[in-house]
Amino acid sequence: MESATEKSNLTHSEQHYFNSYDHYGIHEEMLQDSVRTLSYRNAIAQNKDFFKDKIVLDVGCGTGILSMFAAKHGAKHVIGVDMSSIIEMAKKLVEKNGFSDKITLLRGKLEDVQLPFPKVDIIVSEWMGYFLLYESMLDTVLYARDHYLVKGGLIFPDKCSLHIAGLEDAQYKDDKVNYWHDVYGFDFSPFIPLVMREPIVDTVESQVVNTTRCKLIEFDLNTVQLSDLSFTAKFQLQAKRQDWINGVITWFDVEFPAPKGQRPIQFSTGAHAPYTHWKQSVFYTADDLECEAGDILEGEITCSPNKFHKRDLDIKLSYNFKAKGVDAARRCKKNTTYYIMH
Numbered sequence: 001m002e003s004a005t006e007k008s009n010l011t012h013s014e015q016h017y018f019n020s021y022d023h024y025g026i027h028e029e030m031l032q033d034s035v036r037t038l039s040y041r042n043a044i045a046q047n048k049d050f051f052k053d054k055i056v057l058d059v060g061c062g063t064g065i066l067s068m069f070a071a072k073h074g075a076k077h078v079i080g081v082d083m084s085s086i087i088e089m090a091k092k093l094v095e096k097n098g099f100s101d102k103i104t105l106l107r108g109k110l111e112d113v114q115l116p117f118p119k120v121d122i123i124v125s126e127w128m129g130y131f132l133l134y135e136s137m138l139d140t141v142l143y144a145r146d147h148y149l150v151k152g153g154l155i156f157p158d159k160c161s162l163h164i165a166g167l168e169d170a171q172y173k174d175d176k177v178n179y180w181h182d183v184y185g186f187d188f189s190p191f192i193p194l195v196m197r198e199p200i201v202d203t204v205e206s207q208v209v210n211t212t213r214c215k216l217i218e219f220d221l222n223t224v225q226l227s228d229l230s231f232t233a234k235f236q237l238q239a240k241r242q243d244w245i246n247g248v249i250t251w252f253d254v255e256f257p258a259p260k261g262q263r264p265i266q267f268s269t270g271a272h273a274p275y276t277h278w279k280q281s282v283f284y285t286a287d288d289l290e291c292e293a294g295d296i297l298e299g300e301i302t303c304s305p306n307k308f309h310k311r312d313l314d315i316k317l318s319y320n321f322k323a324k325g326v327d328a329a330r331r332c333k334k335n336t337t338y339y340i341m342h
């Protein structure tokens with residue numbers, strides 16, 4: 001399939017990004033994430049009256065799974081766009097499943113392709129990354145919205161939010177950080193600032209979350225602007241028990257449009273919810289905070305795309321831990337830590 005985008009003209013990091021979607025393994029992981037994939041299928045099925053006879057754009061179609069859900073649920077025509085070579089496989093899958101007359105697949109960056117329709121009624125896209133915004137694919141969905149979506153058209157999903165809580169993770173943090181103090185008898189501790197700078201993507205058991213949760217920010221895809229994706233959000237968490245807070249976890253929730261009077265399909269990637277391949281993101285704090293029930297951890301998170309690698313995120317966490325009661329003055333801590341998600 002010819003590509004509307006000449007790969008060699010892309011920056012090295014863009015090439016690397018799209019290459020990562022060439023391999024089938026990443027698509028296998030996404031398809032097998034049934035919370036993710038069934039939420040899309042259920043949301044499309046729930047809105048089948050709206051999909052009927054509509055023109056749908058699947059932004060970053062990968063294997064074409066969302067395009068096929070849309071076609072199966074009555075869309076008049078679906079356009080699937082992807083820059084990665086996985087779209088060659090999507091073509092075979094679309095043919096094999098009898099959707100060739102309903103689905104047009106275009107290879108290239110969404111920003112470069114010429115769509116066969118001037119406007120579309122619905123956009124479907126699975127664009128979410130770690131910490132919601134990693135990979136910056138939402139930029140492309142907003143481009144698609146602003147250039148192709150009819151007024152009053154729908155975006156699946158159309159609401160998302162990012163959340164934060166505190167966690168006890170002393171053992172893992174200790175293993176991860178203190179390992180560098182003695183590496184085969186040598187002091188490798190200069191590695192520690194690098195290790196601390198990288199959030200860890202992993203599953204967190206819900207019982208190690210030891211504070212209340214707080215919504216950091218929410219986006220309505222119908223109205224959000226590119227500039228809103230660089231943000232500073234304040235949070236306030238309350239310790240639930242006597243424990244240590246060694247860091248914070250973040251996760252996101254998404255929600256799909258629903259017909260009037262029906263409950264929207266939604267899913268969460270939090271520690272309290274069933275497993276998804278996004279897991280949770282853990283940010284270790286510079287201090288280990290000794291907390292009593294009721295102590296307050298407040299602060300703010302600033303997030304923006306990295307200047308040099310726009311799909312990476314620069315994240316700054318500032319916190320003020322306000323201990324009360326026993327030994328409060330010693331336990332209070334204030335700090336700022338910088339992270340890069342890449």
Ligand SMILES: C[S@@+](CC[C@H](N)C(=O)[O-])C[C@H]1O[C@@H](n2cnc3c(N)ncnc32)[C@H](O)[C@@H]1O
Nearest residue numbers: 021030060061062082083084108109110126140
């Ligand atoms: C997270 S995957 C989702 C794949 C598929 N929609 C699914 O749900 O299984 C995102 C896909 O979007 C593609 N993509 C990201 N940015 C793109 C862009 N600007 N233009 C075209 N494709 C893009 C990637 O190559 C990747 O295949």
